[in-house]
Amino acid sequence: MSRSFPVAWYPILESRALTGRPRAVRRCGQDLVLYRRRSDGAAVALRDRCPHRGVRLSRGRVDGDGLRCAYHGFLFEADGTCSDIPCDGPGAHISPKMCAPAHEVREQAGLIWLRHGPAARAPVDLAGLEDTGCGASGAMDWPFSLLRSVESNFDLHHAPHLHRGILPGAGPRMVQPHCEVHDGRIELTGRLEHADGRGMDVLVRHQFPSVTYFRLARSLSFTVFDAPIDDDNTWRLARYHQDFLPVPGLGHLLARLLVWFEWTVVQRRQDLPMVETMRPRRYTPGCDRLVRADVGVAQYRKLYRAAVSDEHAPPITLSSSRAAAETPDALQPGHAPSPL
Numbered sequence: 014m015s016r017s018f019p020v021a022w023y024p025i026l027e028s029r030a031l032t033g034r035p036r037a038v039r040r041c042g043q044d045l046v047l048y049r050r051r052s053d054g055a056a057v058a059l060r061d062r063c064p065h066r067g068v069r070l071s072r073g074r075v076d077g078d079g080l081r082c083a084y085h086g087f088l089f090e091a092d093g094t095c096s097d098i099p100c101d102g103p104g105a106h107i108s109p110k111m112c113a114p115a116h117e118v119r120e121q122a123g124l125i126w127l128r129h130g131p132a133a134r135a136p137v138d139l140a141g142l143e144d145t146g147c148g149a150s151g152a153m154d155w156p157f158s159l160l161r162s163v164e165s166n167f168d169l170h171h172a173p174h175l176h177r178g179i180l181p182g183a184g185p186r187m188v189q190p191h192c193e194v195h196d197g198r199i200e201l202t203g204r205l206e207h208a209d210g211r212g213m214d215v216l217v218r219h220q221f222p223s224v225t226y227f228r229l230a231r232s233l234s235f236t237v238f239d240a241p242i243d244d245d246n247t248w249r250l251a252r253y254h255q256d257f258l259p260v261p262g263l264g265h266l267l268a269r270l271l272v273w274f275e276w277t278v279v280q281r282r283q284d285l286p287m288v289e290t291m292r293p294r295r296y297t298p299g300c301d302r303l304v305r306a307d308v309g310v311a312q313y314r315k316l317y318r319a320a321v322s323d324e325h326a327p328p329i330t331l332s333s334s335r336a337a338a339e340t341p342d343a344l345q346p347g348h349a350p351s352p353l
């Protein structure tokens with residue numbers, strides 16, 4: 014198991030994206046094949062490598078509750094054991110080494126979750142992290158680590174500059190940024206204010222390490238689900254909900270337009286070209302000078318450091334720390350730079 018990523022359940026794919034055919038995904042540094050058992054439709058994840066000659070099992074086909082390799086037809090069950098080697102004939106002994114390691118996956122809230130390491134038995138509690146209503150979703154890969162990708166969720170004061178005009182209500186000054194951390198949840202509130210007092214209240218609520226809920230205006234919210242593809246790439250899924258137009262059909266169409274606009278214009282044309290210039294590409298100690306408005310970034314880094322630095326330590330148990338949160342560690346006099 015890679016220690017690059019915190020022990021956790023990671024959202025790796027939307028449930029609706031897994032239909033009757035095997036699907037290859039790379040998550041947490043591993044190539045996986047996902048498919049659904051015929052008997053009950055449950056999602057299965059195996060290593061996407063046939064142990065016979067090393068080709069991708071995702072090229073194969075679902076056969077009963079198993080997956081049959083397309084090269085020589087070996088059949089692998091949902092637990093990864095091989096149950097049929099056609100060239101040896103029925104009843105032939107099959108070595109237990111002829112197996113494709115299975116990974117634990119669960120489905121919750123319309124997502125398939127992958128268990129990475131000895132995480133708790135249940136995936137994430139999403140209470141307070143998602144709205145209902147007219148929604149739509151979209152996914153894209155970000156060419157940055159999980160740490161770099163998720164920490165950007167807490168960076169809101171770039172909006173009135175990089176996304177000038179898109180959120181006219183958001184002013185350049187972050188007034189009273191306030192951050193609470195409790196049981197792996199980070200909650201950041203503040204107000205992006207103009208000089209004349211107009212402004213936008215913002216809320217970011219994060220469940221470590223990979224689910225982030227945003228409320229930027231009374232009628233607009235979205236949740237971003239992040240999962241590491243590998244050390245340098247992250248899969249990101251955004252679900253938008255809007256109440257401007259609470260009408261089924263038209264409301265969902267508006268939500269889909271919001272997703273398209275966010276991914277195509279905001280992320281691809283504005284955020285990504287800017288973030289790609291960020292150096293170093295991997296976070297190194299002391300490379301940034303955070304300010305008060307970056308308090309959420311600082312707290313996420315602290316949780317991440319705790320999660321990956323000690324294999325035996327509970328990864329997400331920093332206690333409520335209002336005082337520390339109000340002053341990013343990079344601002345505290347004489348404070349050694351965070352290793353993450």
Ligand code: FES
Pocket residue numbers: 063064065066067068082083084085086087
């Ligand atoms: S490589 Fe898969 S059955 Fe031979």
Ligand SMILES: [Fe+2]
Pocket residue numbers: 171172175176279284
């Ligand atoms: Fe942005």
